[in-house]
Amino acid sequence: MSLQGTSPSLHVGDVQGVSNIGAFPTSKLYEAWIEQRLFGDRLSLLAGLYDLNSEFAVIESSSVFLNSSQAIDPVFAKSGPNGPSIFPNTTLGFRARYSPDRRFYLQSVVLNGVAGDPDHPSGTRIELRKSDGVLVAAEAGWVFWRSGKAPCV
Numbered sequence: 406m407s408l409q410g411t412s413p414s415l416h417v418g419d420v421q422g423v424s425n426i427g428a429f430p431t432s433k434l435y436e437a438w439i440e441q442r443l444f445g446d447r448l449s450l451l452a453g454l455y456d457l458n459s460e461f462a463v464i465e466s467s468s469v470f471l472n473s474s475q476a477i478d479p480v481f482a483k484s485g486p487n488g489p490s491i492f493p494n495t496t497l498g499f500r501a502r503y504s505p506d507r508r509f510y511l512q513s514v515v516l517n518g519v520a521g522d523p524d525h526p527s528g529t530r531i532e533l534r535k536s537d538g539v540l541v542a543a544e545a546g547w548v549f550w551r552s553g554k555a556p557c558v
Contacts, residue, residue: 407431433529435529436456438454439452446504448504450501452498454531455498457491460500461512462477477489487520488520489520490517494520494526495520496521497533498515500513513541513543519532519534
């Protein structure tokens with residue numbers, strides 16, 4: 406990922422962020438993970454550099470908005486000294502997802518408690534320290550309509 410310019414929030418004085426795509430100008434590896442699907446795609450295990458908001462706390466109707474509150478809940482977004490493992494900083498994590506059928510799913514993730522390095526925003530930084538703690542999230546969902554997608558998609 407290569408980011409240019411600055412975040413509009415630096416010039417506005419907002420509370421939640423004007424844009425959920427504004428970030429420090431840098432180039433970095435954003436996601437790199439491996440996924441294994443088992444038992445006819447009912448179980449999915451994923452490990453690596455992971456964006457929490459790619460599968461957790463996703464608000465489908467917000468995909469057309471740029472305001473950061475539309476992407477992820479502001480309370481969740483403010484967790485940790487550098488925010489959770491979401492744009493523009495991701496960290497190492499392990500995610501498990503179970504779908505007994507096409508409509509119901511359970512998923513959980515364990516991530517390093519600090520995404521990137523708050524003091525050095527450039528590049529990809531993975532530093533695992535005891536003081537970082539962990540971020541653990543779990544989600545259950547019922548999908549009302551799905552058109553031909555595999556259970557773990």
